[in-house]
Amino acid sequence: MFDAAPRAETLLEVNNIEVIYNHVILVLKGVSLSVPKGGITALLGGNGAGKTTTLKAISNLLHSERGEVTKGTISYRGERVQELDPASLVRKGVIQVMEGRHCFEHLTIEENLLTGAYTRGDGRAAIARDLEMVYSYFPRLKERRKSQAGYTSGGEQQMCAMGRALMSRPETILLDEPSMGLAPQLVEQIFEIVRAVNEGEGVTFLLAEQNTNVALRYAHYGYILESGRVVMDGPAEALRENPDVKEFYLGMSDQGRKSFRDVRSYRRRKRWLA
Numbered sequence: 001m002f003d004a005a006p007r008a009e010t011l012l013e014v015n016n017i018e019v020i021y022n023h024v025i026l027v028l029k030g031v032s033l034s035v036p037k038g039g040i041t042a043l044l045g046g047n048g049a050g051k052t053t054t055l056k057a058i059s060n061l062l063h064s065e066r067g068e069v070t071k072g073t074i075s076y077r078g079e080r081v082q083e084l085d086p087a088s089l090v091r092k093g094v095i096q097v098m099e100g101r102h103c104f105e106h107l108t109i110e111e112n113l114l115t116g117a118y119t120r121g122d123g124r125a126a127i128a129r130d131l132e133m134v135y136s137y138f139p140r141l142k143e144r145r146k147s148q149a150g151y152t153s154g155g156e157q158q159m160c161a162m163g164r165a166l167m168s169r170p171e172t173i174l175l176d177e178p179s180m181g182l183a184p185q186l187v188e189q190i191f192e193i194v195r196a197v198n199e200g201e202g203v204t205f206l207l208a209e210q211n212t213n214v215a216l217r218y219a220h221y222g223y224i225l226e227s228g229r230v231v232m233d234g235p236a237e238a239l240r241e242n243p244d245v246k247e248f249y250l251g252m253s254d255q256g257r258k259s260f261r262d263v264r265s266y267r268r269r270k271r272w273l274a
């Protein structure tokens with residue numbers, strides 16, 4: 001049948017990348033993913049699965065960690081971006097919000113937000129407008145604008161890091177573990193803001209999350225990483241309904257937690273035996 005819905009353009013394409021730390025530690029073993037324009041794509045998986053490494057490979061932040069992409073390609077809008085430094089990538093519209101929300105502790109919230117506009121050359125009026133745009137999504141930051149970032153809460157610092165990224169007027173935000181260390185209610189609030197920014201500003205998100213449950217409620221598509229490999233991907237709704245995902249990531253089983261791959265091979269064995 002003719003499909004009238006226009007297919008979203010792919011912005012970011014990661015093709016079969018391998019990442020090695022310290023010349024010997026193979027961490028990503030052929031990861032591929034694609035991020036469509038205007039979507040929220042989730043990169044899921046437990047601690048140590050390789051989510052942060054994938055995001056850092058994309059924004060070329062691995063060098064300081066003695067990490068290197070040794071195979072595969074990464075492209076943005078069809079253009080190879082592997083050799084670009086993070087600042088050039090920001091100019092192309094891609095910005096990363098790092099895990100652990102790095103704000104400048106000695107600056108106020110507002111000063112932090114303004115540092116996010118450093119790559120722009122469109123003048124004070126535009127920057128002032130965008131500051132108001134950021135405050136409209138993060139009213140809490142407006143209340144705390146004069147506070148020194150180091151003295152604000154974890155949730156406010158996460159908002160500050162996201163708001164600062166927005167100040168660069170990005171097309172795509174790579175958001176690493178926004179829920180980390182936050183109370184459930186705040187996590188929900190952060191994800192509501194991600195959705196609002198996605199819908200209101202059209203910003204594309206690739207977000208890494210251990211909290212599969214929340215991420216799959218807000219994302220459109222998900223990739224599940226385990227030990228440096230994508231073990232499953234699909235529309236968020238399909239992943240939420242998938243029995244293996246339910247059992248291992250959504251906490252809907254009381255059986256012991258094994259590896260996701262173990263379960264799948266176990267199921268396969270069971271099918272052969274049946």
Ligand SMILES: Nc1ncnc2c1ncn2[C@@H]1O[C@H](COP(=O)(O)OP(=O)(O)O)[C@@H](O)[C@H]1O
Nearest residue numbers: 021025027046047048049050051052053054065
């Ligand atoms: N700088 C590094 N040097 C060596 N190994 C690292 C380094 N950073 C991460 N790793 C290893 O790479 C694997 C993936 O880590 P990471 O990408 O941080 O996972 P995630 O973000 O999914 O928790 C882990 O086994 C971790 O120990």
Ligand SMILES: [Mg+2]
Nearest residue numbers: 051052099177
């Ligand atoms: Mg991580």
